[in-house]
Amino acid sequence: MANKKVHTSALLxxxxxxxxxxxxxxxxxxxxxxxxxxxTSKELVDGILNGNVxxxxxAITLIESxxxxxxxxxxxxxxxxxxxxxxxxxxxxxxxxxxxKSTFIEAFGKYLxxxxxxxxxxxxxxxxxxxxxxxxxxxxxxxxxxxDKNAYIRPSASGETLGxxxxxxxxxxxxCEAAGFDTIIxxxxxxxxxxxxxxxxxxxxxxxxxxxxxxxxxxxxxxxxEMADAIVINKADGDNxxxxxxxxxxxxxxxxxxxxxxxxxxxxxSTCSAITKEGIEEVWKTILKFLEVTKENNYFFxxxxxxxxxxxxxxxxxxxxxxxxxxxxIQKLLDSTKKAVTTDEISPFAAAQLLLKxxxxx
Amino acid sequence: MANKKVHTSALLxxxxxxxxxxxxxxxxxxxxxxxxxxxTSKELVDGILNGNVxxxxxAITLIESxxxxxxxxxxxxxxxxxxxxxxxxxxxxxxxxxxxKSTFIEAFGKYLxxxxxxxxxxxxxxxxxxxxxxxxxxxxxxxxxxxDKNAYIRPSASGETLGxxxxxxxxxxxxCEAAGFDTIIxxxxxxxxxxxxxxxxxxxxxxxxxxxxxxxxxxxxxxxxEMADAIVINKADGDNxxxxxxxxxxxxxxxxxxxxxxxxxxxxxSTCSAITKEGIEEVWKTILKFLEVTKENNYFFxxxxxxxxxxxxxxxxxxxxxxxxxxxxIQKLLDSTKKAVTTDEISPFAAAQLLLKxxxxx
Numbered sequence: 001m002a003n004k005k006v007h008t009s010a011l012l013x014x015x016x017x018x019x020x021x022x023x024x025x026x027x028x029x030x031x032x033x034x035x036x037x038x039x040t041s042k043e044l045v046d047g048i049l050n051g052n053v054x055x056x057x058x059a060i061t062l063i064e065s066x067x068x069x070x071x072x073x074x075x076x077x078x079x080x081x082x083x084x085x086x087x088x089x090x091x092x093x094x095x096x097x098x099x100x101k102s103t104f105i106e107a108f109g110k111y112l113x114x115x116x117x118x119x120x121x122x123x124x125x126x127x128x129x130x131x132x133x134x135x136x137x138x139x140x141x142x143x144x145x146x147x148d149k150n151a152y153i154r155p156s157a158s159g160e161t162l163g164x165x166x167x168x169x170x171x172x173x174x175x176c177e178a179a180g181f182d183t184i185i186x187x188x189x190x191x192x193x194x195x196x197x198x199x200x201x202x203x204x205x206x207x208x209x210x211x212x213x214x215x216x217x218x219x220x221x222x223x224x225x226e227m228a229d230a231i232v233i234n235k236a237d238g239d240n241x242x243x244x245x246x247x248x249x250x251x252x253x254x255x256x257x258x259x260x261x262x263x264x265x266x267x268x269x270s271t272c273s274a275i276t277k278e279g280i281e282e283v284w285k286t287i288l289k290f291l292e293v294t295k296e297n298n299y300f301f302x303x304x305x306x307x308x309x310x311x312x313x314x315x316x317x318x319x320x321x322x323x324x325x326x327x328x329x330i331q332k333l334l335d336s337t338k339k340a341v342t343t344d345e346i347s348p349f350a351a352a353q354l355l356l357k358x359x360x361x362x
Numbered sequence: 363m364a365n366k367k368v369h370t371s372a373l374l375x376x377x378x379x380x381x382x383x384x385x386x387x388x389x390x391x392x393x394x395x396x397x398x399x400x401x402t403s404k405e406l407v408d409g410i411l412n413g414n415v416x417x418x419x420x421a422i423t424l425i426e427s428x429x430x431x432x433x434x435x436x437x438x439x440x441x442x443x444x445x446x447x448x449x450x451x452x453x454x455x456x457x458x459x460x461x462x463k464s465t466f467i468e469a470f471g472k473y474l475x476x477x478x479x480x481x482x483x484x485x486x487x488x489x490x491x492x493x494x495x496x497x498x499x500x501x502x503x504x505x506x507x508x509x510d511k512n513a514y515i516r517p518s519a520s521g522e523t524l525g526x527x528x529x530x531x532x533x534x535x536x537x538c539e540a541a542g543f544d545t546i547i548x549x550x551x552x553x554x555x556x557x558x559x560x561x562x563x564x565x566x567x568x569x570x571x572x573x574x575x576x577x578x579x580x581x582x583x584x585x586x587x588e589m590a591d592a593i594v595i596n597k598a599d600g601d602n603x604x605x606x607x608x609x610x611x612x613x614x615x616x617x618x619x620x621x622x623x624x625x626x627x628x629x630x631x632s633t634c635s636a637i638t639k640e641g642i643e644e645v646w647k648t649i650l651k652f653l654e655v656t657k658e659n660n661y662f663f664x665x666x667x668x669x670x671x672x673x674x675x676x677x678x679x680x681x682x683x684x685x686x687x688x689x690x691x692i693q694k695l696l697d698s699t700k701k702a703v704t705t706d707e708i709s710p711f712a713a714a715q716l717l718l719k720x721x722x723x724x
Contacts, residue, residue, distance in 0.1 A: 075712045082706050171711055225619070254619045257587070257612075305704040312703050315714035320682040323722075341674050342667040344444050349533055350437045352677035360685075 041076040048081055051180045053152060063171045064157045078171055081178035086304070088177045089291060090184045092198040094224065095208030100234045101187055103274035104208055106142040111280050112183050113150040120181035121145070124169045124188045124198050125156035152181060163318040166197035170311055173201060199227045200310050203300060204287050207231045209251070211243035225251075226258050229267055230286050236271035236279065244271040263299045265290055329358045403438040410443055413542045415514060425533045426519045440533055443540035448666070450539045451653060452546045454560040456586065457570030462596045463549055465636035466570055468504040473642050474545050475512040482543035483507070486531045486550045486560050487518035514543060525680040528559035532673055535563060561589045562672055565662060566649050569593045571613070573605035588620050591629055592648050598633035598641065606633040625661045627652055691720045 039047070039058065047055020062074040095101050109119045121142070145151045157168035173184050188198045199205050207228035225231070231251050236244035251269045261267070268286050272279025294300040324330060337355060340346045346354075401409070401420065409417020424436040457463050471481045483504070507513045519530035535546050550560045561567050569590035587593070593613050598606035613631045623629070630648050634641025656662040686692060699717060702708045708716075 071715075075709070075715065078709045079712050082709055086706060167711060171709065174709060250619070254616055257616050308703045308706075308710045309700060311710035312700070312714050315711050316686065316718060317679070317683060319714065319718050320686055321679060324678065324682055338671060338674070341670045344448060344670075347437070347440045347444055347533065347536060348670045348673035349529060349677050350441050351674050352681065353433075353437065356678060356681050 041073050041080065044077050045080040045178075048077070048175055048179045049084060053179070056152065056175055056179045057154070059175050060154060060172050063168050063175075074171070078174050081175055085174040085177035088173075088182045088184050089204065089287065090173060090186065090202040091287065092186045092188065092195075092202035092205040093208060094188050094195050094198065094206070095234075097189060099208045099210045100274055101189075101208055102142055104232075104234055104272070105185060105187060106145045107274040107277055107280050108283060109142070109145045109151055109185065110148065111277070111284065113145075113148050115284075116150075117183045118150045118152075118181045119145075119148075119183045119185065120152045120154070120173075120176035120179075121185045121187065122154050122169050122172055122176070123156035124162075124166050124186060124194050152176065152179075161318065162193055162197055163314060166194070166201070167311065167315055167318070169198075170201045195224050195227065200307055200314075203294070203303070204229050204290055206283070209233050209247065210235045211240060211247035225254065229261075229263075229265055229290055230283065231255070231267065231269045232279070232283055233269070233271045234274060237273035237276050241271075247271075263290075263294050263303070264297050265293055265299075324359055327359050330355055333358060403435050403442065406439050407442040407540075410439070410537055410541045411446060415541070418514065418537055418541045419516070421537050422516060422534050425530050425537070436533070440536050443536055447536040447539035450535075450544045450546050451566065451649065452535060452548065452564040453649065454548045454550065454557075454564035454567040455570060456550045456557050456560065456568070457596075459551060461570045461572045462636055463551075463570055464504055466594075466596050466634070467547060467549060468507045469636040469639055469642050470645060471504070471507045471513055471547065472510065473639070473646065475507075475510050477646075478512075479545045480512045480514075480543045481507075481510075481545045481547065482514045482516070482535075482538035482541075483547045483549065484516050484531050484534055484538070485518035486524075486528050486548060486556050514538065514541075523680065524555055524559055525676060528556070528563070529673065529677055529680070531560075532563045557586050557589065562669055562676075565656075565665070566591050566652055568645070571595050571609065572597045573602060573609035587616065591623075591625075591627055591652055592645065593617070593629065593631045594641070594645055595631070595633045596636060599635035599638050603633075609633075625652075625656050625665070626659050627655055627661075686721055689721050692717055695720060 039055070044055050044059045044062075048059060059074065059077050062070045062077065065071065065074070093101060093105065105121055109121060112119050142153060146153055154172065157165050157172070169186065173186075176184055184202075186198050186202055188194045205227050207224060207230070209231055211233055233244045233247050233251070248269050248271055255267050255269065258267075270279055270282050270286065272283060274280070291300065294303075325334070333355060337346070337351050341348050341351045401417070406417050406421045406424075410421060421436065421439045424432045424439065427433065427436070455463060455467060467483055471483060474481050504515060508515055516534065519527050519534070531548065535548075538546055546564075548560050548564055550556045567589050569586060569592070571593055573595055595606045595609050595613070610631050610633055617629050617631065620629075632641055632644050632648065634645060636642070653662065656665075687696070695717060699708070699713050703710050703713045
């Protein structure tokens with residue numbers, strides 16, 4: 001169909017004026033493009049290594065697919081990109097809704113591209129399955145960064161489990177790094193265990209806070225403060241400056257209650273304003289200092305190894321559980337077994353063994 | 363052999379004086395006892411429901427066994443005990459070595475038996491596999507409680523994984539409750555994730571601390587403070603009283619940094635001395651108040667249901683992982699795959715898929 005072939009019906013006695021084409025060439029072209037929509041893995045890898053953002057986006061779409069062929073192809077691409085990855089700093093940023101994560105990331109990202117950095121902004125948001133990408137989904141919240149050719153913004157993958165969403169983001173990091181992004185920012189919200197997942201894929205973990213009336217220090221998810229390498233109190237501008245400084249003192253005191261970190265790093269507390277840009281540079285200097293300390297004592301490299309093993313085990317564990325809970329035998333029994341367990345008709349352990357027997361019998 | 367049977371050899375023409383028995387009846391008796399060492403599950407259940415501590419201990423030993431027959435029998439016993447369990451308060455106690463957990467539990471336990479309570483003290487100590495029961499192993503540290511007929515002390519089960527150790531302790535709770543123990547104390551140390559495991563099997567979680575010089579507030583494991591329903595500063599006696607009160611103020615301030623608990627309970631901070639017994643009664647009053655609040659708002663009952671489901675899922679997950687990692691195919695490949703993952707030759711996800719394929723191929 002692609003070639004403008006002359007119609008040679010047996011009914012034509014001799015060559016004459018060919019009849020008009022029944023298909024417009026523009027439609028043909030579109031169909032060709034559609035068929036070409038899946039480039040080979042080599043094409044994708046070449047594109048990524050050349051910093052081609054379209055290739056990067058297409059490869060990420062493969063990662064996010066559940067189609068078995070796509071999964072295989074995604075793995076090929078990731079493995080081919082691996083030798084070119086890892087040369088970045090990975091920064092996790094968390095904070096409850098309202099602390100101004102988007103404005104902070106926009107200001108911070110613009111500051112970094114201003115320094116000549118290439119910045120990728122990703123997200124882990126397990127709730128995005130329902131909200132269709134609540135974090136970063138609305139890219140217009142980062143108006144300037146989204147137009148910056150040295151920045152790449154990708155909304156959260158969606159998926160049924162946090163493990164799945166997080167795994168996809170972790171894989172996306174590798175591709176972004178291979179595409180030349182040297183600063184990876186992973187945003188997450190205080191939902192479920194998403195911070196723990198993000199903490200397991202970044203080098204530096206930043207907790208964004210705001211000062212406010214009375215309950216400004218509330219709303220810290222369990223364990224988050226202890227994960228933080230830095231607490232940054234945002235919106236320290238105008239009338240808020242004094243309150244932000246008070247909050248800074250209070251957090252500093254609180255951090256002393258926690259044990260020393262294995263990294264040898266003492267978490268910092270600072271204030272900043274995404275509007276006046278005050279304190280943004282300080283955040284970056286803190287991160288540079290952190291890299292210096294943890295590369296010097298080797299913690300940085302050891303942590304990345306441990307994180308890699310963690311993700312291998314997590315993926316295995318996730319898949320084992322999926323296999324189990326997707327087993328039709330188990331699906332048939334699960335609800336009634338759960339009910340029996342909550343009403344103390346059967347012990348949780350006997351119930352587990354009962355289900356396991358069913359699963360492994362086959 | 364047991365019957366004193368007259369020897370009737372064909373060589374004897376007539377009955378005469380029987381030769382002396384070749385086996386002493388006392389040895390026969392011992393052998394019989396040895397063979398009887400495993401009572402039936404019904405005997406065990408009857409014993410437990412009658413508050414027989416020997417039957418209880420034997421059943422717990424079955425729980426701790428890895429022998430398949432024992433596991434099955436243990437499940438029978440647990441299920442039969444279930445309808446009589448759950449009528450207790452389960453208290454988790456944690457604290458770093460040196461805070462005086464044993465002396466506190468002894469003082470607290472004696473106070474409770476003095477009120478007519480029946481107290482079981484268990485432990486979750488995954489390190490006990492190596493140290494052969496470092497917690498509670500040396501029962502002499504609780505000299506008085508161990509002699510108290512209303513107290514039952516059982517050292518930590520051992521096992522290769524925390525999951526296994528914790529599961530066994532959780533099962534032991536059921537048996538202790540069925541045996542009439544109305545107050546279950548679970549001790550743990552700040553090792554690995556053991557607090558999280560204990561937190562998942564108790565109603566009330568108590569963090570024991572001491573005041574001291576400078577670093578007295580250090581050594582809090584990540585996330586522990588946020589799990590605590592009460593922080594008790596021990597060794598508040600003699601010269602320590604002032605320091606303990608200061609620590610109390612500081613912890614109170616720190617607790618305000620954490621979000622409100624789902625239980626509707628506001629964690630308390632108090633001081634106590636296991637030596638002067640000052641503050642011991644207050645701990646119990648706090649627990650009673652906690653029970654009142656959380657039974658009133660139904661949190662107590664809902665939490666137990668959630669905990670049951672948690673243990674069912676945990677047991678399943680643990681077993682799925684054991685099956686996977688004990689697979690000879692996986693054992694052959696695991697080390698080299700891990701190495702490839704840490705040296706970035708293969709992505710953690712591709713490595714996981716490679717291993718999973720091997721495992722499920724069979």
